[in-house]
Amino acid sequence: MELFRSPSxxxxxxxxxxxxxxxxxxxxxxxxxLANYRLVLSPMFEDSGVFVRGVxxxxxxxxxxxxxxxxxxxxxxxxRPEGTASVVRAFLQHNPPVPFKAWxxxxxxxxxxPQAGRYRQHHQVGIEALGPKDPYLDFEVISMLMNWFxxxxxxxxxxxxxxxxxxxxxxxxxxxxxxxxxxxQNLLCVEHQQRWQVNPLRVLDCKKEECIAVKxxxxxxxxxxxxxxxxxxxxxxxxxxxxxxxxxxxxxxxRGLDYYTRTTFEVACASxxxxxxxxxxxxxxxxxxxxxGGNDTPGIGFASGLERVLLAxxxxxxxxxxxxxPKVFLxxxxxxxxxxxxxxxxxxxxxxxxxxxxNRSLKSQLRQADKSGAILAIxxxxxxxxxxxxxxxxxxxxxxxxxIQLLTVAADSSRDAGTNGRIFSPESDEPEKRxxxxxxxxxxxLPEDLAYSAIKEFFRNA
RNA sequence: GUGGUCGUAGCUCAGCUGGUUAGAGCGCUAGGUUGUGGCCCUAGAGGUCGCGGGUUCGAAUCCCGUCGGUCACCCCA
Numbered sequence: 001m002e003l004f005r006s007p008s009x010x011x012x013x014x015x016x017x018x019x020x021x022x023x024x025x026x027x028x029x030x031x032x033x034l035a036n037y038r039l040v041l042s043p044m045f046e047d048s049g050v051f052v053r054g055v056x057x058x059x060x061x062x063x064x065x066x067x068x069x070x071x072x073x074x075x076x077x078x079x080r081p082e083g084t085a086s087v088v089r090a091f092l093q094h095n096p097p098v099p100f101k102a103w104x105x106x107x108x109x110x111x112x113x114p115q116a117g118r119y120r121q122h123h124q125v126g127i128e129a130l131g132p133k134d135p136y137l138d139f140e141v142i143s144m145l146m147n148w149f150x151x152x153x154x155x156x157x158x159x160x161x162x163x164x165x166x167x168x169x170x171x172x173x174x175x176x177x178x179x180x181x182x183x184x185q186n187l188l189c190v191e192h193q194q195r196w197q198v199n200p201l202r203v204l205d206c207k208k209e210e211c212i213a214v215k216x217x218x219x220x221x222x223x224x225x226x227x228x229x230x231x232x233x234x235x236x237x238x239x240x241x242x243x244x245x246x247x248x249x250x251x252x253x254x255r256g257l258d259y260y261t262r263t264t265f266e267v268a269c270a271s272x273x274x275x276x277x278x279x280x281x282x283x284x285x286x287x288x289x290x291x292x293g294g295n296d297t298p299g300i301g302f303a304s305g306l307e308r309v310l311l312a313x314x315x316x317x318x319x320x321x322x323x324x325x326p327k328v329f330l331x332x333x334x335x336x337x338x339x340x341x342x343x344x345x346x347x348x349x350x351x352x353x354x355x356x357x358x359n360r361s362l363k364s365q366l367r368q369a370d371k372s373g374a375i376l377a378i379x380x381x382x383x384x385x386x387x388x389x390x391x392x393x394x395x396x397x398x399x400x401x402x403x404i405q406l407l408t409v410a411a412d413s414s415r416d417a418g419t420n421g422r423i424f425s426p427e428s429d430e431p432e433k434r435x436x437x438x439x440x441x442x443x444x445x446l447p448e449d450l451a452y453s454a455i456k457e458f459f460r461n462a
Numbered sequence: 463g464u465g466g467u468c469g470u471a472g473c474u475c476a477g478c479u480g481g482u483u484a485g486a487g488c489g490c491u492a493g494g495u496u497g498u499g500g501c502c503c504u505a506g507a508g509g510u511c512g513c514g515g516g517u518u519c520g521a522a523u524c525c526c527g528u529c530g531g532u533c534a535c536c537c538c539a
Contacts, residue, residue: 305539366499
């Protein structure tokens with residue numbers, strides 16, 4: 001029978017990459033929790049209307065990329081294509097006090113052709129801040145994103161900024177743009193000749209040569225901003241200047257989600273070769289709460305795709321930490337029961353350890369110990385079982401000097417304890433190949449037992 | 463949704479213009495040491511050559527289709 005595979009556009013995360021993803025998330029949480037953003041977990045699916053009315057019924061994300069379905073109760077639902085609309089829906093449903101500052105993490109779903117850095121299920125972290133319309137909140141949000149990237153060690157980042165105006169100044173601007181596009185519509189690319197009226201702003205985002213030529217002479221939103229919007233944007237820019245956060249202004253940054261007002265931004269990573277080089281983006285959405293049927297509440301936030309951030313780290317040679325393997329490994333050739341008991345005690349003492357199963361040969365178990373990265377093997381054979389002791393075998397090589405130093409500590413503590421200590425030290429011309437094997441008494445009442453004491457001592461000094 | 467490209471072992475890949483039982487390295491398992499890892503040596507397991515059809519005496523190899531990966535467009539994280 002043919003094996004099942006993960007669906008197109010999805011992938012499995014196995015160690016160590018899975019752990020690097022987890023690291024990204026915890027680094028993000030640490031960053032935003034400094035600023036009092038708190039975790040919100042919302043459902044992975046919502047009433048389709050949340051996205052149709054929130055993200056926009058003209059946006060590509062909704063019209064052609066949404067995983068929507070009807071459930072057994074006849075409800076029209078959709079897997080969330082992004083996080084913001086869900087969080088704002090949750091905000092309106094529970095009506096918490098403002099300012100409401102949330103961070104989130106979880107999968108998003110878009111039905112599109114997979115590509116480098118683009119998946120049908122991808123994972124985003126993000127923050128949303130609802131309530132204040134203050135431009136200094138815009139600064140806070142943007143600086144959170146940048147600080148997280150900097151804390152990971154990422155370089156070659158380009159922060160792109162634009163302001164899309166508000167209800168006062170955007171409609172007149174869109175009319176002005178429309179009439180300009182109408183005059184030049186035969187010069188637009190094939191697709192936009194048909195579609196420019198649906199959302200004129202999207203033409204500004206088009207990368208076709210024809211449209212690029214047209215938009216160069218198109219009216220710019222920055223020249224049409226009302227005084228309030230203009231002041232808001234200027235305040236943000238000067239604050240970014242003051243704090244040495246570099247940015248470039250991009251008149252064409254309109255972004256594909258319809259809810260944005262005023263500030264929009266995107267962070268591109270220059271070291272990502274593919275065209276999917278945006279590793280974070282967001283903006284202000286002062287009309288979103290109202291569009292979802294709630295009270296008029298301003299808000300701003302961003303989302304960042306973890307897959308792309310990880311990719312960006314890799315292209316820059318940044319190796320994020322994975323979970324280290326246990327340093328203690330148990331080899332039991334008397335059936336395995338002794339190992340079961342010892343490993344249980346060690347873990348109770350908070351010492352990470354692993355063991356072999358299936359009663360394999362000692363050679364096999366030690367091979368496994370070596371491959372696991374352990375530096376200490378605990379060996380139980382018939383002789384040890386009879387004498388009620390265990391053998392501690394230190395696994396070389398590695399950082400030899402360091403280990404030898406630690407061994408000295410462990411050996412000293414064993415002598416103090418009056419045990420028989422080291423019993424076996426094979427002759428060898430090469431000191432680094434000399435095995436150091438020690439035996440420690442093992443009682444049936446274990447936590448204060450000498451073998452465990454020696455191991456604890458070792459890790460206290462490690 | 464459109465287009466390019468690639469599918470041979472767990473991984474990285476050989477396999478020339480069709481020609482017997484499909485190979486290597488790494489990895490995995492075991493043995494060489496009747497109870498001691500790493501290096502070395504030996505052996506073993508693992509593949510309906512993505513799948514289906516066609517051409518042919520004969521297909522991993524050529525043709526068509528299909529599925530999957532990948533890359534680009536579109537759009538986005």
